[in-house]
Amino acid sequence: MEETISLKEIFEVIKKRFWLIVAFILGAALIAAVVSYFVLTPTYQNSSQFLVNQSSNQDGTEQFNSSDIQTNVELINTYNIIIKSPAILDNVIEELDLNMTSGALSNKLEVSSAEQSQVVTVTATDPSAEQATNIANTTVEIFQNEIPDIMNVDNVTILTEAELSGQPSPVAPNPVLNIAIAIVLGGMVGVGLAFLLEYLDNTVKSENDIEKHLQVPVLGIISHIDDDDIHVEQLKAAQYNTRRGGFDGSQKESV
The missing domain is CATH 3.30.70.1130 (EIF_2_alpha)
Known part of the structure; x- marks a missing residue:
């Protein structure tokens, strides 16, 4: 059975690896600029x-x-x-x-x-x-x-006859063009690597992955609770008990 990928999944992959793609784009542009301005000989x-x-x-x-x-x-x-x-x-x-x-x-x-x-x-x-x-x-x-x-x-x-101008301009390299090409290539490589990493990632992250790869139904989910969540729940319980105690005391006084 052929697997299909939706636009939403494509967007999610790009969003997930966004900084990797940006790093490739910036790196390619930087390399092109250095090579164009400092390595290549103007002609x-x-x-x-x-x-x-x-x-x-x-x-x-x-x-x-x-x-x-x-x-x-x-x-x-x-x-x-x-x-x-x-x-x-x-x-x-x-x-x-x-x-x-x-x-x-x-x-x-x-x-x-x-x-x-x-x-x-x-x-x-x-x-x-x-x-x-x-x-x-x-x-x-x-x-x-x-x-x-x-x-x-x-x-x-x-x-x-050929005449030498006062301020001749080199015909090569063209730094702007080189950087533009590098940005496009860097983006293509970054996006390609992002999808490759996503394809090679076979870890189970959700209940949908279990049903998709193991072909078995999900009976239950054990939620992950962080320490911060426990602390928040304790604060809520303490506040609730405080309000409950105050409410009971007021009732006794009225009686």
């Missing part, structure tokens, strides 16, 4: 853009058509691979005197372009905002200089 991003277009001839009479533009768009996919290749990144490492491999530098770069767009964005990520700016600009500059020799084309123009 910064900066972007440089270049335009892919056919260079005009010297007399300026050459006209662009849709076929040329489509060719440039198709070339961008190739450029996205070339710009992150050792042929380009080795020169960037040498130019900036970076202590890393071309593979490590490639992981710091993201190359993207909007659909059917001739503009390519090169985004660099680094713990140093200044270094991220230098990597983005140097990568695009070296790519522009090297692409004519690699593919025998001259159709790359730098559109915008």
